[in-house]
Structure formats: C-alpha cells, structure tokens
Amino acid sequence: MLLKYACIYFNSPKIFLKTHLLALFVEFFETLAKNIFCCYYNNMKIRSARYLTSVVEKDKLLSDGVCEFAFVGRSNVGKSSLINNLCGVKGLAKTSSSPGATKMINYFDINSGEARFVDLPGYGFHKAGKKNQKLWAGLIEDYLTSSKNLKLVLFLLDIRHKPTELDHIMLQFLIETKRNFIIVATKADKLSKGAQHNAVESLAKAFGISKQIIFTHSSLNSQGKAEILEYLG
Ligand SMILES: Nc1nc2c(ncn2[C@@H]2O[C@H](COP(=O)(O)OP(=O)(O)OP(=O)(O)O)[C@@H](O)[C@H]2O)c(=O)[nH]1
Ligand SMILES: [Mg+2]
Numbered sequence: 001m002l003l004k005y006a007c008i009y010f011n012s013p014k015i016f017l018k019t020h021l022l023a024l025f026v027e028f029f030e031t032l033a034k035n036i037f038c039c040y041y042n043n044m045k046i047r048s049a050r051y052l053t054s055v056v057e058k059d060k061l062l063s064d065g066v067c068e069f070a071f072v073g074r075s076n077v078g079k080s081s082l083i084n085n086l087c088g089v090k091g092l093a094k095t096s097s098s099p100g101a102t103k104m105i106n107y108f109d110i111n112s113g114e115a116r117f118v119d120l121p122g123y124g125f126h127k128a129g130k131k132n133q134k135l136w137a138g139l140i141e142d143y144l145t146s147s148k149n150l151k152l153v154l155f156l157l158d159i160r161h162k163p164t165e166l167d168h169i170m171l172q173f174l175i176e177t178k179r180n181f182i183i184v185a186t187k188a189d190k191l192s193k194g195a196q197h198n199a200v201e202s203l204a205k206a207f208g209i210s211k212q213i214i215f216t217h218s219s220l221n222s223q224g225k226a227e228i229l230e231y232l233g
Contacts, residue, residue: 044233047111049087054104056135058142062107068116068149069232072140072170073156075099075122078186081219082156083108083117086229099125103136105143118143118150124166145177152180152232159185159199159216163206171207182213182231189218 055061071079080093080102092108094101099122106119120143121136153174157163174181185203188196196216204211217224
C-alpha cells in the first residue's frame with residue numbers, strides 16, 4: 001500500500017492527492033458502517049465486558065443499533081458459562097448446576113458499546129413449571145423475531161446428547177426467521193477427541209448442516225474459544 005502511494009506520488013502529486021482523498025473517504029465510510037451497521041469487524045477482541053441490564057418484556061428489548069450475539073439452547077447446556085469463558089470474566093453471567101438459572105434476557109456490553117452478548121433463558125426444563133416454560137419460550141421467541149440488531153445466534157447443544165425435539169424446533173425456527181447461526185457443541189471436555197469428532201459428524205447429519213458451522217467448546221479448558229471469537233469477528 002505504502003509503495004503504491006509512493007509511486008503515485010512521484011509520478012503525479014495531483015493524482016496522489018485525489019487517490020489519498022478517496023482512500024480517506026472510503027476509510028471514513030467504512031468506520032461509519034462498522035459503527036452503524038455493525039458488520040465490519042476484523043476481529044473480535046474482547047477488551048471489556050460488563051453486565052448491562054435484564055429484560056422480561058418485549059417492548060423493553062434494547063434497540064439502539066449496537067450489534068448483538070445471542071446465546072440460545074436448552075437449560076443447563078452451558079450458555080452463561082460460554083459467555084463467561086469468551087469474555088474471560090468468571091461470574092459475569094450467573095451459572096448454576098441446576099437448570100433454569102437464567103430467567104430473563106440478560107444483556108452484556110462488550111468493549112463499551114461495540115457489541116452485546118445476549119444470554120437467553122434456556123428451554124426444555126420441565127421442573128421450571130408450565131407457566132415459567134411458557135414465559136421463557138415467549139421471551140426467546142420475542143427476542144429472536146423482533147431483534148433488529150441480532151448479528152449471529154450461537155445455538156448451543158451438549159456434545160454428549162442427540163438433539164431433542166425442542167432443539168429441532170429451534171433449528172427450524174432459526175432457519176425460518178433467516179437468522180445467521182452457528183452451533184456450539186458444549187462440554188467438550190467430557191469426551192475424548194475421537195468421540196468429539198464422531199459427535200460433530202452425527203450432529204451435522206441430524207441437523208442436515210455443514211460441519212463448518214459446528215464448533216466444539218469447553219468452558220473448563222477453553223477449547224474452541226479462539227475459533228469462536230474468530231468467527232464472531
Ligand atoms: N464440564 C463442563 N461443565 C460445564 C461446561 N459449561 C457449563 N458447564 C456446567 O453446566 C452447568 C450449567 O451451566 P450454565 O452456564 O449455567 O448453563 P445455562 O445454559 O446458562 O443454563 P440456564 O441458565 O439454566 O439455561 C454448570 O454446572 C456449569 O458449570 C463445560 O464446558 N464443561
Ligand atoms: Mg444461563
């Protein structure tokens with residue numbers, strides 16, 4: 001790039017000025033696009049992460065143009081743990097060994113307004129009671145259908161288990177609502193590398209999707225963290 005500018009400059013200062021101004025112009029609009037449309041990340045480097053707010057009503061969902069990454073999946077699959085691991089902050093999102101820990105839509109600010117992580121309540125937890133399950137399903141659906149700033153859904157599945165009926169319903173929902181998504185196969189530390197490989201093959205087959213959008217992850221040893229962050233970037 002520098003060499004190109006040098007050649008242009010020595011051949012014609014006027015052309016250089018024009019080219020330089022054009023480059024500045026392009027750079028300005030790229031920065032503007034990055035901030036407004038949140039689609040020009042080069043690399044997601046999480047420098048800071050903090051809890052922002054929690055929401056239980058559709059009309060309180062945030063809609064201020066900051067791009068969002070949402071974490072969905074069954075209760076206890078490891079959504080909040082994944083958020084904590086990606087952010088490198090223990091206890092940022094509340095985790096629990098009993099399913100049903102996340103009962104609201106919890107927003108986390110990334111890099112002071114650059115992006116947001118959205119921790120959604122889990123589905124399929126029968127002990128939550130019918131009323132709560134309905135409330136949570138409604139919240140998840142409201143968020144996934146109405147969020148204008150949702151850039152990517154991280155759809156989590158426990159690497160040890162076959163997708164449930166509800167997981168298949170979620171997959172169909174994401175496809176029908178045309179959401180970009182990746183699959184994160186969680187708790188990878190529970191399986192050997194060979195078994196992980198087989199589990200990813202079976203998952204791709206069961207869902208009819210490419211293995212390229214399936215990431216394995218462990219919040220215990222951070223396996224897959226770098227690859228997921230690179231994809232988010
Ligand atoms: N071994 C292992 N355990 C994990 C991993 N990720 C999460 N867990 C455990 O799984 C349990 C549930 O984790 P959470 O992160 O709270 O799961 P969640 O999906 O947010 O659950 P809900 O909020 O109830 O929907 C906790 O006991 C975690 O410590 C992992 O990668 N490896
Ligand atoms: Mg949770």
